[in-house]
Amino acid sequence: MERKVVFPGMLLPYALLAPQILIILVFFYVPAGQALWMSTLLQDPLGLSVQFVGLENFQTVLSDPAYRQTIARTMFFSVAVTVCAMVPAVLLALMADRVVRGAMPYKTILIIPYAIAPAVAGALWLFLFNPSVGVVSYYMGRLGLDWNPKIDGSHAMWLIIIASAWKQIAYNFVFFLAGLQSIPKSLIEAAQIDGASPRRRFWTIIFPLLSPTTFFLIVVNFVYAFFETFGVIHAATQGGPGKSTEIMIYKVWYDGFIAQDLGRSAAQSVILMAIVVALTVVQFRFVERKVHY
Amino acid sequence: MADVSLTNVRKVYAGNVEAVKGVSFDIPDGGFCVLVGPSGCGKSTLLRMVAGLEAITSGECRIGARVVNEVEPADRDIAMVFQNYALYPHMSVYENMAYGLRNRGTPKDEIDRRVKEAAGILAIESFLDRKPRALSGGQRQRVAMGRAIVRKPQVFLFDEPLSNLDAKLRVQMRVEIKKLQRALGVTSIYVTHDQVEAMTLSDKLVVMSNGRVEQMGVPNEVYRKPASKFVATFIGSPPMNIAKGVVRGPGAVAVGDVVLPVSDMAADLKPGDAIEVGLRPEDLIVRGDGSLTMQVDFIEELGATQLFHGTLGGAHLVIQAASGLVPSESKTLNLAIDPAKVHLFDVGTGARRGR
Numbered sequence: 001m002e003r004k005v006v007f008p009g010m011l012l013p014y015a016l017l018a019p020q021i022l023i024i025l026v027f028f029y030v031p032a033g034q035a036l037w038m039s040t041l042l043q044d045p046l047g048l049s050v051q052f053v054g055l056e057n058f059q060t061v062l063s064d065p066a067y068r069q070t071i072a073r074t075m076f077f078s079v080a081v082t083v084c085a086m087v088p089a090v091l092l093a094l095m096a097d098r099v100v101r102g103a104m105p106y107k108t109i110l111i112i113p114y115a116i117a118p119a120v121a122g123a124l125w126l127f128l129f130n131p132s133v134g135v136v137s138y139y140m141g142r143l144g145l146d147w148n149p150k151i152d153g154s155h156a157m158w159l160i161i162i163a164s165a166w167k168q169i170a171y172n173f174v175f176f177l178a179g180l181q182s183i184p185k186s187l188i189e190a191a192q193i194d195g196a197s198p199r200r201r202f203w204t205i206i207f208p209l210l211s212p213t214t215f216f217l218i219v220v221n222f223v224y225a226f227f228e229t230f231g232v233i234h235a236a237t238q239g240g241p242g243k244s245t246e247i248m249i250y251k252v253w254y255d256g257f258i259a260q261d262l263g264r265s266a267a268q269s270v271i272l273m274a275i276v277v278a279l280t281v282v283q284f285r286f287v288e289r290k291v292h293y
Numbered sequence: 294m295a296d297v298s299l300t301n302v303r304k305v306y307a308g309n310v311e312a313v314k315g316v317s318f319d320i321p322d323g324g325f326c327v328l329v330g331p332s333g334c335g336k337s338t339l340l341r342m343v344a345g346l347e348a349i350t351s352g353e354c355r356i357g358a359r360v361v362n363e364v365e366p367a368d369r370d371i372a373m374v375f376q377n378y379a380l381y382p383h384m385s386v387y388e389n390m391a392y393g394l395r396n397r398g399t400p401k402d403e404i405d406r407r408v409k410e411a412a413g414i415l416a417i418e419s420f421l422d423r424k425p426r427a428l429s430g431g432q433r434q435r436v437a438m439g440r441a442i443v444r445k446p447q448v449f450l451f452d453e454p455l456s457n458l459d460a461k462l463r464v465q466m467r468v469e470i471k472k473l474q475r476a477l478g479v480t481s482i483y484v485t486h487d488q489v490e491a492m493t494l495s496d497k498l499v500v501m502s503n504g505r506v507e508q509m510g511v512p513n514e515v516y517r518k519p520a521s522k523f524v525a526t527f528i529g530s531p532p533m534n535i536a537k538g539v540v541r542g543p544g545a546v547a548v549g550d551v552v553l554p555v556s557d558m559a560a561d562l563k564p565g566d567a568i569e570v571g572l573r574p575e576d577l578i579v580r581g582d583g584s585l586t587m588q589v590d591f592i593e594e595l596g597a598t599q600l601f602h603g604t605l606g607g608a609h610l611v612i613q614a615a616s617g618l619v620p621s622e623s624k625t626l627n628l629a630i631d632p633a634k635v636h637l638f639d640v641g642t643g644a645r646r647g648r
């Protein structure tokens with residue numbers, strides 16, 4: 001049941017909404033508008049003159065093979081992060097769901113990574129995987145595995161995938177656990193009596209009932225991989241070696257602030273913005289019509 | 294088909310909660326056993342131990358010739374109907390009913406035949422492809438029953454299957470469950486805290502309290518000869534009146550200054566012993582020549598019957614009588630009672646003090 005609060009007059013509701021609206025205006029609409037405007041401009045390398053070029057920046061960016069590679073790389077990275085963040089999360093949630101006594105400490109420990117700043121997470125994994133001093137690298141070396149993310153691009157890619165996913169596992173865990181706990185225990189018991197093995201119970205009962213949660217998390221993790229992994233990458237690989245870990249958001253920053261090509265950087269960020277809007281629309285569509293049973 | 298037998302079954306939950314404190318009973322093949330008792334007395338726990346959903350701390354549970362203590366729920370050949378029905382919300386009614394058969398690798402056409410057959414018995418054929426959320430409470434209840442019978446198990450277990458239905462539907466489903474169980478002849482255990490359900494459904498009634506069996510037997514016998522004050526007041530509606538009394542001599546007790554004849558009285562009761570006297574509301578018969586006089590405080594009209602609230606020998610009583618027998622403005626009633634229908638209970642333990 002929803003309860004409706006009725007306010008006397010119009011002033012109070014607007015006053016209550018004002019801070020939120022102000023924040024969205026200042027931190028979203030203003031920069032977004034600026035990006036849109038800048039994406040239509042071309043600056044000369046010294047920043048002395050500015051020229052309106054219309055959609056030319058988009059044309060240049062989208063026809064640049066390097067940018068297309070970045071898109072492909074970003075897709076791979078996002079899918080990998082989503083999978084690596086969701087699979088362990090669901091396994092951990094399944095285990096935590098079965099713990100009856102002393103469940104709180106487990107949950108707290110599993111949630112902590114979410115509170116760690118992206119840059120710190122990046123640095124942490126960088127250390128662990130550091131070819132000369134990293135613990136993980138040491139053992140990988142002992143196992144005869146060749147590992148050097150500073151030289152090998154695909155090693156570097158896996159390093160940032162793991163570092164990014166690790167942080168997100170905690171977030172997914174919380175949602176999966178809540179999802180699991182909202183499945184009535186009697187359903188599982190009925191399936192048990194109906195002769196379903198634990199594996200079959202998972203795939204035929206639990207997983208379908210978790211699908212709204214799973215779908216929500218896929219979108220959230222995708223958005224995370226696209227937009228919020230900058231800190232991890234910046235701390236761990238700076239997009240290198242070469243451009244092998246440069247994903248779209250990193251390229252926006254690099255092209256804009258390092259290469260000083262503001263127009264094209266802005267065009268890229270408008271493209272990213274379009275992607276996030278698309279993802280959000282998909283999400284809302286599904287939340288409304290629900291991936292429901 | 295199989296009989297079920299429990300021997301000294303105990304359940305201790307984590308944290309030393311002893312929910313079931315040594316329960317033994319047997320249900321013959323095809324019998325309908327109802328476990329009844331107040332909330333928290335361990336009925337569900339006992340049922341879940343038979344189902345295999347809860348480990349048995351000690352004692353033995355046998356289904357047919359097999360001790361099933363260590364047997365998985367799936368392999369006990371039982372079916373359970375849950376209070377909230379526990380239908381799989383993402384599956385159609387058909388899939389809900391077929392799920393247990395599919396898991397056991399039953400051939401497709403056999404599944405189809407059995408689901409249709411069960412659906413026919415329960416009159417749910419017309420919504421086989423609906424999801425549970427598109428069904429009414431009563432229909433869901435039927436589907437839950439269907440899921441149980443389609444597997445043709447040896448034992449049905451019911452945990453308060455009717456408590457989520459409205460009063461009218463509950464009566465209807467109660468009758469249907471009884472008929473279905475008769476027709477299929479499957480041994481059943483049924484948990485409820487509704488004593489009407491307990492009386493009407495069972496051919497073996499087990500009254501529980503506090504993790505123990507208070508009394509078991511044929512429902513009528515439990516009703517007529519309750520083994521304790523607890524059973525006496527739990528079974529029957531309105532409940533049995535309990536009044537403080539004193540033994541006057543062999544075959545006589547007094548409630549206040551009113552002397553009642555008793556035929557079933559323990560031999561060791563001596564004049565002057567304090568005792569509790571139980572009188573069922575319908576056993577005190579309104580009769581012009583009745584020797585007992587009750588002061589009427591107020592009358593409740595139930596349609597077919599009337600309830601008279603009043604005092605007899607200083608004790609508060611409720612009397613039930615057919616409507617229209619007594620003018621409703623009566624201030625006193627003359628009552629008579631069969632000496633065989635006066636029950637005596639120990640003041641301390643509440644145990645029946647009959648022969």
Ligand SMILES: Nc1ncnc2c1ncn2[C@@H]1O[C@H](COP(=O)(O)OP(=O)(O)OP(=O)(O)O)[C@@H](O)[C@H]1O
Nearest residue numbers: 306307310312331332333334335336337338339486
């Ligand atoms: N998982 C559990 N852990 C600890 N104690 C439990 C657990 N399940 C039940 N109990 C306790 O065991 C006792 C019996 O519970 P049970 O569910 O069998 O009662 P019940 O007779 O079915 O009651 P109701 O009519 O309310 O369903 C209760 O005191 C309950 O608190």
Ligand SMILES: [Mg+2]
Nearest residue numbers: 336337338452
């Ligand atoms: Mg119960």
